[in-house]
Amino acid sequence: MMISGPKQPRNDIDVYLSPLIDDLKLMWDQGVEVFDGFANETFKMHAMLFCTINDFPAYGNLSGYSVKGHKACPICEEDTLLNN
């Protein structure tokens, strides 16, 4: 997928992902008829999104968690106390 513009969509990436999510929902709930050329028959294919592979800034965009500043660690989260 190509996203045009001089800047990346950052947190608004969800808007661009929504068609993908719609397809994934369909594949999970109903499944899609797919033709198998080897066995010469059609079968119902189901699919799910197992995990995403991304770098750390994109991790923030996809999960909605802030990856900058004082509480940047997604594991420590609230315990990542700041030092004033």
Next chain:
Amino acid sequence: MSNMRRRHTSQQLKHGRKTIYLRHLRFLKSHHPYRRLKKAFNEHQETSSQPTPLIGVEVYEKANNIDHTFGKSKKKSYVTNIWKKKSIFFDLTYWSRLEVKHCIDVMHIEKNVCDSLIGTLFNINGKTNDGLNARLDLIEMNIRGELAPIEIGKCTYLPPACYTMSKR
């Protein structure tokens, strides 16, 4: 105060001007010998245990009632929340049940870590992370007094650290 300060995991370096994240020792096993080495690390014993990562359902509960509109907004919300939005992936019915949702691509991390490791070990000019500011921050944190920079006349001399290799 020192007890309070010890609890903090992130802090801003005064000279290096970076946010750093400390206390990695707590990810070790509870009786690991490194936890008791005060001198080698930050002069404190690490007693706390590893934080438990949130499971998917907990994340869903946290992110569920965030009111977020996409696009540019004129009004800035004053509610400070570490979670910025409810991710669209939660529309998938199984998403909150998954254990590992996002994996981090290690390619760039490996490259950067190796670069700075090699730069620091071989003391490459401009590549090393063991400069004057790093030593000044060590004084600020009150650890490793033997590495403090020594001023001789106009020059500042950085004592070699235990890992520094000589030119030969």
